[in-house]
Amino acid sequence: MDRPLRVAVVGAGPAGIYAAEALANQDDVPVLVDLLDRLPTPFGLVRHGIAPDHLKMRALAETLRHTLDHPGVRFVGDVEVGRDLSVADLRAHADAVVFTHGSSGARRLGIEGEDLPGSLAATDLVAWYTGHPDADRPRVEAALARARDVVLVGVGNVALDVARVLARSPAELEHTDMPQHVLDVLAAAPVERITLLGRRGPAQATFTTQELRELGHLEAAVALVDPDGLDEESEVRAVARNLAALRDWADHVPEAGKASVRLRFFARPVRVLGDDAVTGVVVERTAVDTADRLSGTRETDVLPADLVVAAIGYVGHDLPGLAVDGGTVPNAGGRVLRDGAISPGEYVAGWIKRGPTGVVGTNKHDARETVAALLEDAAGLPRVEGPDLVETLRSRGCHPVLLENWRTIDEAEHALGATKGRARTTIHDRDTLRAHAHGMQR
Ligand SMILES: Cc1cc2nc3c(=O)[nH]c(=O)nc-3n(C[C@H](O)[C@H](O)[C@H](O)COP(=O)(O)OP(=O)(O)OC[C@H]3O[C@@H](n4cnc5c(N)ncnc54)[C@H](O)[C@@H]3O)c2cc1C
Structure with a gap:
């Protein structure tokens, strides 16, 4: 097979970004990563968890964003797995899927x-x-x-x-x-x-x-x-x-x-x-x-x-097509288990793998373990024939937020902050985020 391995990562929080980074920064297996998130913005709980008065911790986003710029990584925001795409759809478009969708339940x-x-x-x-x-x-x-x-x-x-x-x-x-x-x-x-x-x-x-x-x-x-x-x-x-x-x-x-x-x-x-x-x-x-x-x-x-x-x-919930057991997805070192057996091509990292504990950096080691398992399996994974994921999404009427679209959100948040002498102000409204992303801002 002469095309790169296609990997879909579900969730652009720390675990998803660290998984994308580990995949992109190795030379053994050529890989293209689609990094999906249900929000139009990346960073998961670094944006929507870490306390706003902890400026240094929140600045972690500045480090995480470097991975989004990697040519082997494509951010695909505003796409919810279980709503816009099923797990089966993902399996039809990607040779491997890494679930990193966190544990957002209370x-x-x-x-x-x-x-x-x-x-x-x-x-x-x-x-x-x-x-x-x-x-x-x-x-x-x-x-x-x-x-x-x-x-x-x-x-x-x-x-x-x-x-x-x-x-x-x-x-x-x-x-x-x-x-x-x-x-x-x-x-x-x-x-x-x-x-x-x-x-x-x-x-x-x-x-x-x-x-x-x-x-x-x-x-x-x-x-x-x-x-x-x-x-x-x-x-x-x-x-x-x-x-x-x-x-x-x-x-x-x-x-x-x-x-x-x-x-x-x-x-x-x-x-x-x-x-x-x-x-x-x-x-x-x-x-x-x-x-x-x-x-x-x-x-x-x-x-x-x-x-x-x-x-x-916090507690993890089922994603349609991927059940949790006790708040985490059953796995063996990051390989997803279904009915107790390894499900080829499916992986998990971050909170949904090990539970809601640890600091942001804990997800780095965790994601690396998962990616090591994926790369070890890579040669044996059947390659899918499906079309490009973003093309499929667009054909279904979705408007995914890609890197350049997210950058316009990022710029708009800096500009909004500057009006009050702040470094940034978070835009909270989904329609406004979308309007900025797709160049329709009012
Ligand atoms: C309130 C709070 C404060 C914290 N403060 C700190 C701190 O100060 N320092 C520190 O080191 N750690 C802190 N943490 C812990 C840290 O945030 C976590 O370790 C880390 O974010 C977990 O990463 P994750 O990628 O597994 O999950 P998340 O960060 O939750 O990322 C999951 C991503 O998946 C996306 N997603 C969910 N469902 C879907 C779906 N169906 N389809 C597509 N995308 C989906 C979400 O939108 C999200 O972006 C804090 C956590 C919380 C809750």
Whole structure:
């Protein structure tokens, strides 16, 4: 076979981009990669997850974009697998498919009152403040308009991100790339008290010390911590650092004119209260035994709340034609398993392969492992005869966003930011993104 291997990568987040990079930067097997995404823009959670006030982390997009310029890689945005193309269509157009579509679902609390207005998943808030086109603006903005007391369930980095974004002053957020409506709604939100609930102790919390310390340096909010578990010692350096950082806050007290962000451990929500909207959360004190088993003590209290946010993790869902088991696609070192057997030509990388853990860089090693498996299999993969993927999409009335189209979006976001002296402002509206992409901007 004298044509390059055609590989379709589903999802242009970090895992998809690292997979495309590993495929493009090797000489053993000539490869052409189509890098698909359901959004008109690449970068996945680097754009729509990483907190907007973490400018250095968000600048990772600048590194990832180099792969999009590679002549062996074609970005094909605004194409959703399962809607615009089936998995079978992909198999007819590509010799190999790498699924890297992430885990965008929110884990649920599973308690009464969870669906009341004013109760959100962190995914809802994060999508909204990063300008994701699918964010539910009315629901999130209605909840924020009355959010004086906020209860955040979870003590991982995502919970800290959400707490920080809600507690920051308008001046601290002014330079971010958040859409203007997001900045305006956050500035008007009446947030006074934010309580984070961790069901285990501070030594078991999954946040990192850097993120934790940041909470202690907010302009308009004071960080507080309840004393439970703070006297624990740990041999694990990261845990010892966290405990030390928390102990630094032990003598903090609420300050007039400032909001508060309180961390409370050994506490879990058992019910969200309210008739038409959230008014409070029933919190149960928990205990952890020597075998690390968690139990409720039946000792409860009520925390007033206008907004409840569950930040307890992400979960992967089925893609039509590709089922997950326990939130990930069954695989052996990146080779997709169907009914327990390797499915030739199908691969998986990133969160949908290993679950929603790790930092952006973790996906690089992960994608390389998958690509190594693909390249090892390459000689034996049957080559498809199908037409070019983009031609097929166009013949079906789709208007994929290719690299040059995305560049016009990118330029428009820089130009929009410049009008306010910012480096960039995210365009959140799908029609506007499409209009810029296809040269029809109003
Ligand atoms: C709120 C939050 C904050 C984070 N902050 C940090 C941080 O500060 N530092 C850090 O190192 N890591 C951070 N992470 C983790 C990091 O974002 C992930 O490790 C990484 O993004 C996972 O990469 P992925 O490619 O597997 O998934 P994703 O980034 O989710 O990318 C998946 C891509 O697939 C696309 N897609 C989904 N379904 C389809 C479909 N049907 N068809 C086509 N395309 C599809 C999506 O649009 C998306 O672009 C954060 C994560 C979250 C959720």
